[in-house]
Amino acid sequence: xxxxxxxxxxxxxxxxxxxxxxxxxxxxxxxxxxxxxxxxxxxxxxxxxxxxxxxxxxxxxxxxxxxxxxxxxxxxxxxxxxxxxxxxxxxxxxxxxxxxxxxxxxxxxxxxxxxxxxxxxxxxxxxxxxxxxxxxxxxxxxxxxxxxxxxxxxxxxxxxxxxxxxxxxxxxxxxxxxxxxxxxxxxxxxxxxxxxxxxxxxxxxxxxxxxxxxxxxxxxxxxxxxxxxxxxxxxxxxxxxxxxxxxxxxxxxxxxxxxxxxxxxxxxxxxxxxxxxxxxxxxxxxxxxxxx
Numbered sequence: 001x002x003x004x005x006x007x008x009x010x011x012x013x014x015x016x017x018x019x020x021x022x023x024x025x026x027x028x029x030x031x032x033x034x035x036x037x038x039x040x041x042x043x044x045x046x047x048x049x050x051x052x053x054x055x056x057x058x059x060x061x062x063x064x065x066x067x068x069x070x071x072x073x074x075x076x077x078x079x080x081x082x083x084x085x086x087x088x089x090x091x092x093x094x095x096x097x098x099x100x101x102x103x104x105x106x107x108x109x110x111x112x113x114x115x116x117x118x119x120x121x122x123x124x125x126x127x128x129x130x131x132x133x134x135x136x137x138x139x140x141x142x143x144x145x146x147x148x149x150x151x152x153x154x155x156x157x158x159x160x161x162x163x164x165x166x167x168x169x170x171x172x173x174x175x176x177x178x179x180x181x182x183x184x185x186x187x188x189x190x191x192x193x194x195x196x197x198x199x200x201x202x203x204x205x206x207x208x209x210x211x212x213x214x215x216x217x218x219x220x221x222x223x224x225x226x227x228x229x230x231x232x233x234x235x236x237x238x239x240x241x242x243x244x245x246x247x248x249x250x251x252x253x254x255x256x257x258x259x260x261x262x263x264x265x266x267x268x269x270x271x272x273x274x275x276x277x278x279x280x281x282x283x284x285x286x287x288x289x290x291x292x
Contacts, residue, residue, distance in 0.1 A: 014225035046076035089196035113141040126281030129265035136203040137163040145281040189228030242276040
């Protein structure tokens with residue numbers, strides 16, 4: 001289990017620390033501030049609730065916080081839409097596992113991708129790369145282009161076919177992604193948003209704890225409490241066989257399979273990147289022996 005009092009406390013403290021009092025129209029106050037950001041009493045003032053009540057919320061001691069109060073706190077802290085959703089998720093009381101049951105729930109059935117979606121993936125190649133992501137950012141299915149864009153997914157062990165594990169634990173990751181820091185922040189933001197929706201999901205729990213154990217970079221970014229679902233944008237990949245590509249990606253949550261997301265990768269028609277996508281799909285690219 002990933003959430004509890006410590007999670008809501010860490011999240012609200014981080015968001016308080018990120019705000020400059022001047023940004024929200026508050027004076028610096030008397031004397032020098034001992035910590036960055038807003039004080040609890042200032043958040044309470046902006047939210048229109050008592051200091052005691054806000055303190056109990058931040059400490060996870062408020063058993064049933066109304067939506068209106070959460071909205072007021074969110075406005076006071078200037079939370080984004082994604083952060084508001086995350087706050088609502090972690091503020092909802094949840095049944096704790098029974099003593100001795102462990103930190104995570106029993107394993108759920110393996111995720112499967114419907115044949116109709118697999119046919120759609122195949123139809124998109126060669127100019128549109130596509131993958132289907134599941135819980136914990138597992139890569140569940142792909143077409144030839146999407147499966148070769150960043151990694152040769154087919155050659156990976158099934159349990160390592162996971163975007164977060166590849167970005168943080170594969171030695172070649174920083175070479176494959178010229179904008180590695182941005183990619184890492186994107187992954188952490190997506191994982192935290194997912195963990196807010198499904199705090200007891202065993203696969204999300206497994207991925208997060210492995211990364212916390214093995215990656216100092218992940219621990220640093222996870223501690224920052226950033227929440228941001230990156231559903232569209234630009235991705236640069238430095239491929240060892242075809243060179244550098246720049247593609248745009250769009251994410252679509254599948255309505256029949258809401259825990260699965262279809263991600264597509266495209267490049268402008270006639271561009272070098274589109275030509276290189278075709279090379280990847282055809283399997284005609286010859287490895288250069290080293291990453292350019």
